[in-house]
Amino acid sequence: MIEIIRAAFVIARRDFTAIIFSKSFFFFLLGPLFPLGIGIAAGSLGSQVSRDIENPVIGIATSADDADILLATRxxxxxxxxxxxxPELVILKDVSGREADVIAKLNSDKSLTAIISGTLDAPVLSGSESDVKRWQGKIALLAETALSQPVTVDIETIFVGQTSSASERDQLLTAQAGQAILILLTMILAGMVLSNLVEEKTNKIIEILAAAIPMDAIFLGKLFAMLGMALVGIAVWSSVGLSIAFLVGGNLDAIPSPAVGWPIYCILLVLYFSMAYLLLGSLFLGIGAMATTVREVQTLSMPVTMGQLLVFFLAYSSITKLGEPMEWFAVLFPFSSPFAMIARAAQMDNIWQHGLALIWQGVFTMIIIRFSVMLFRRNVMKSGQAARKKSLFARVTGK
Incomplete structure (x- = not known):
């Protein structure tokens, strides 16, 4: 194992320096400017999730008679x-109209956007500042219609720092953004593993390396070299993006904070991108082991690319379904696990689950690499078990 790690480090250092110090790497750094439209178009995919998020429910903590009148008026x-x-109105039978009880209910019940208390002629609307300002006029219209008199109702407002409902919506937005970043970067960068392997197969370089170094080390080295190159590119893009944001006076504090906090969330973003890259890259190595020409590469990689999009759609649609079977499947399925787990990091504050997920993804990556090595030995090096049987059959039959 130590020899394989040493050999993999040699291959990784060779490939990494060859890529980083090449002229084409500068043009690679300009790459995100061209598929930027893909990210904009991907924003339209959030319409269904937005419908799940934007389902406001306002509680009624008034007298029973006033509550019935409000429901009938709505x-x-x-x-x-x-x-x-x-918005939908729900009678809260276990909540009095006192301010302390109303605030406690808003902080404990994630399904509530705001709460109406007081009386019909003097209603009180409690909730986060953004929610109260959004629905204040509609609630005033509701109260004026309920009174059946030509009077103007003034809504008293109580702002709560951050209700559970508003916090949940903000975290969902962060989860969406995290997933979109991961899929965009993975799609842009992972395919380079395949092109690098096919190029060295064409030039017979891979066969020279295989004569001196174990194939496991070659595949590991190439995979981590390309990952290092991808992380360098991401570091450059992030630095440029943050610099532009500061120069134009962007308010980064306005970005919704994830449940685990920004420092840990950024670390998890890097880790889950790395795992998504390694998983897809190891799969591309297996494709490269089977392909002999560029045309075969395109034919074999197309199902993987389409499957990658389907995996992303699976993780994306499970954002609003925490704990449900569909979301658990997205978490446990290795190729969708990085995307589903980064969404969990935005919505759940426990850290231990991410350690288990990273271990599981790493184990599956090693399984795929091992399988890719077997394919390469069989199809290129002609040294697998099937190749030995074929050679023995040829000697026996004389063919």
Missing amino acids: LRLSRSLGVNTI
Whole structure:
């Protein structure tokens, strides 16, 4: 094992320095400017998730008579003005109209956007500042219609620092952004592993290396060299992006904070990108082991690329389904696991699960690399078990 690690380090250093100090690496750094449109187009995929997120529910903590009147009035307004004119109303039987009870309920119940308390002629709307300002006018219309009198109702407001519902929506936005970053970077960078291997197969360099170094070490070295190159590129792009954001006066504090905090979340972003890259890169190594021409590479890699998009859609659609079977499947399936886990990091503050996920992804990566090595030996080096049987059959039959 030590010899394999040493040999892999030699291969990784060779490939890494050859790529970093080449002229083409500068043009590689300009690469994200061209597929930027892909990231913009991917934003439209958030419409379905947004519908799951934007399902406001406002609780009613008034007298029973006032609550019934508000529900009946909302029904009338929905029929005449549209279903989404007034958000869904729910009577809270276990909450009094006192400010302390209302705030406690908002902080404990993630399904509630805001709470109406007080009376019909003097309603009080409690919630986060953004939610209260958004629905204040609609609630005033609801109260004025409920009174059946030509009067103007002034809504008293109580701002809560951050309700559970608002915090959950913010974390969902961060989870979406984290997944989008991972899939975009992985799609841009992972394919270079395949082109590098096919190029060396064509030039017979890989066969020369295989004569002196174990194939496991060659594949590991190439994979980690390309990962190092990708991380250098990401570091450059991130530095340029942050510099531009500071120069134009961007307010980075306005970005919703993930549940685990920004320092840990950024570390997990790097780790999960690395695992997604290694998983897909090891799969591309297996494809490169089977392909002999560029045309075969394109034919074999297309299903993998489409499968990668399907895996991303699986993880993306499970963001709002924490703990459900679909989300657990996305977490446990190795190729979707990095995307599903980065979404969990944005929404759940426990750290131990990420250690288990990274170990599981690393083990599966080694399995794929081992399988890719077997394919390479059989198809290129002609040294696998099937090749030995074929050679023996040829000697026996004289063919």
